[in-house]
Amino acid sequence: MKNIGIYLVLLFTIASCESDLNQVPPLEAESSSLKSYAEVLNAAYHYQQASVTPLAVMGDFRADxxxxxxxxxxxxxxxxKDLAGGDLVEQFFRPFYSNLYKSILSANNVIDNSTVAKEVGEAHFLRALSYFKLVKAFGDVTVNLSATPSLSDKSILTRQPAAKVYEEVIIPDFLVAISALxxxxxxxxxxxxxxxxxMLAKVYMQRGDFASAAPLLAEVINGASAAKLGLRPNFSDVFGEANDLNSEILYATQFSTSINDLYSFSQFSEWFKGNDTKSPNPLDPDLITAxxxxxxxxxxDVTIDVANNKGKKWGSLDQDWIELRYADIxxxxxxxxxxxxxxxxTVLSILDPIRTRAGISVLDAASLDTKEKVRKAILDERRLELALEGQRWFDLVRTGTVDAEMGQTVNTNFYxxxxxxxxxxxxxxxxxxxPGY
Incomplete structure (x- = not known):
C-alpha cells in the first residue's frame, strides 16, 4: 500500500491551461478559502511521478x-538536433516538463496558504526538487513562485539563468525544508x-561546490543511525516492491498501479527490461564491460541480465523510483x-562498505595515489552502484567527463x-x- 498516492484528492490542481507553466485552474481564486492543504500537497507529490520515466531515460539511455x-x-x-524532433520531444520531455510545473504550482499553493509548518516544509522540498530536475535537464528555466501567477505577466515565461535558479530558489527552498522538517x-x-x-548536498555537488557539500554530507552520515538509515546488508535488498521505503532510502517517488501516474503509456521499469518496443534488448555492451x-x-546479476540483453534492477510496476539513497551519499x-x-x-575508505557489500576487494590507496586517479575510481564506482537509477548522464555532465566516457567529442549544447x-x-x-535544437 502506497502511503501518499492511494489517498490523493487532486482538487483544482488537476486542471491546466495550454501552457503548463502559467496554468491557473478555474478554482484557483478560491484557494485561500481552503481549510486544509493536505490534498494539495499530495497533488504536488503525485505530479512527481510523471518525471520519473523521462528522467530514467535521460540518465541512462543518453549515457553509456x-x-x-x-x-x-x-x-x-x-x-x-534530432532529439528535438516530433514525437521524441513531446513523448519524453513534455510530461517531464509540464508535470513538474504542476507540482511546483501545487507546492506554491501550500507555501502561500497553509498554516501547518510541516506541510509548508514538504512543499518547499518538492518545489526545490522539481526545479533541480528541470535545471539539470534543461539548464535555464522559467520560474514561478506564486500560487496565482498573472496570465498577463509574460515576464514569468522568460527563462532564468540556471545559476540564479539554484541561488534564489533551489538552495533556499531546501534550506527551509531542513529547518521545518x-x-x-x-x-x-x-x-x-x-x-x-x-538533496541540498547533491545540489552543491552538481554545481561543483565541494566545500559546501562535504560538511552537509558528513551531517547526513553522522545522523543516519539516529534516522535508522544505512546500507542494507545485501545489494539485492535495496530493490523490488517488497523493499520499497527500506532503510537505505532517503527519498523515493512512490508508485501504485491503482493510481494513474500521468505517464500512462509506459513506465521506467519496462524501458530497462526491454519490454517497450522502442528499446528491445536495450543493454549497452559498455555497461557489461564495466x-x-x-x-x-x-x-x-541484480542490475543486468546479460543473456537477455536487458536491465533487471527494476521489476514490478508498483516499485518506487529511488531519488536518493545512502550509498549515493x-x-x-x-x-x-x-x-x-x-x-x-581517507577518501577510499568511505567506499569500503559499498565494495565489500558488492563482494569485491577494497581499493588500494597506494596505487590510486593522485586526486585524478581517485576521481576516476569514484566515478566508476558510481556507475556500477547506481546503474539504471537515472544518474549516469548527469554525473558525466557535472564531472566534465562526457567526452572521455562516451568516447567522442560532444557539443556542450547537447549536455x-x-x-x-x-x-x-x-x-x-x-x-x-x-541552442542546437
Whole structure:
C-alpha cells in the first residue's frame, strides 16, 4: 500500500491551461478559502511521478548504460538536433516538463496558504526538487513562485539563468525544508529533514561546490543511525516492491498501479527490461564491460541480465523510483573529500562498505595515489552502484567527463535537453528553445 498516492484528492490542481507553466485552474481564486492543504500537497507529490520515466531515460539511455533501437528513438544515443524532433520531444520531455510545473504550482499553493509548518516544509522540498530536475535537464528555466501567477505577466515565461535558479530558489527552498522538517516521516515516504540535507548536498555537488557539500554530507552520515538509515546488508535488498521505503532510502517517488501516474503509456521499469518496443534488448555492451572489470561483483546479476540483453534492477510496476539513497551519499562524500584535499586513504575508505557489500576487494590507496586517479575510481564506482537509477548522464555532465566516457567529442549544447516545442509555441516565443535544437 502506497502511503501518499492511494489517498490523493487532486482538487483544482488537476486542471491546466495550454501552457503548463502559467496554468491557473478555474478554482484557483478560491484557494485561500481552503481549510486544509493536505490534498494539495499530495497533488504536488503525485505530479512527481510523471518525471520519473523521462528522467530514467535521460540518465541512462543518453549515457553509456542503455541503448535505443527503434527509430527515431536512437536519437537519444546521438548528439544532434534530432532529439528535438516530433514525437521524441513531446513523448519524453513534455510530461517531464509540464508535470513538474504542476507540482511546483501545487507546492506554491501550500507555501502561500497553509498554516501547518510541516506541510509548508514538504512543499518547499518538492518545489526545490522539481526545479533541480528541470535545471539539470534543461539548464535555464522559467520560474514561478506564486500560487496565482498573472496570465498577463509574460515576464514569468522568460527563462532564468540556471545559476540564479539554484541561488534564489533551489538552495533556499531546501534550506527551509531542513529547518521545518524532522525525520519522523521517513518510513512513510514523505520529505524529511535528512532527505532535504542529502538533496541540498547533491545540489552543491552538481554545481561543483565541494566545500559546501562535504560538511552537509558528513551531517547526513553522522545522523543516519539516529534516522535508522544505512546500507542494507545485501545489494539485492535495496530493490523490488517488497523493499520499497527500506532503510537505505532517503527519498523515493512512490508508485501504485491503482493510481494513474500521468505517464500512462509506459513506465521506467519496462524501458530497462526491454519490454517497450522502442528499446528491445536495450543493454549497452559498455555497461557489461564495466561490470566485467570487477569479477565477482554481486551488483551485476541484480542490475543486468546479460543473456537477455536487458536491465533487471527494476521489476514490478508498483516499485518506487529511488531519488536518493545512502550509498549515493557515501559516494558523494568521498568525491567531495577528494576534491577538497583529503588523502586517498581517507577518501577510499568511505567506499569500503559499498565494495565489500558488492563482494569485491577494497581499493588500494597506494596505487590510486593522485586526486585524478581517485576521481576516476569514484566515478566508476558510481556507475556500477547506481546503474539504471537515472544518474549516469548527469554525473558525466557535472564531472566534465562526457567526452572521455562516451568516447567522442560532444557539443556542450547537447549536455541539456530540448524544451518541449508545445511550450515554446504556446508561449508565443517567450519561452526559447535551447541552442542546437
Amino acid at each position: 548504460n542503455m541503448l535505443m533501437k527503434e527509430a527515431p528513438y536512437p536519437a537519444f544515443d546521438r548528439f544532434d 524532522d525525520n519522523s516521516s521517513l518510513s512513510s515516504g514523505r520529505a524529511s529533514k535528512i532527505a532535504a540535507q542529502g 561490470f566485467d572489470a570487477n569479477p565477482g561483483d554481486l551488483r551485476k 557515501l559516494l558523494l562524500y568521498a568525491e567531495a573529500l577528494n576534491e577538497t584535499g583529503s588523502s586517498a586513504a 541539456v535537453f530540448p524544451i518541449p516545442n508545445s511550450e515554446v509555441l504556446a508561449s508565443g516565443g517567450a519561452i526559447t528553445q535551447n
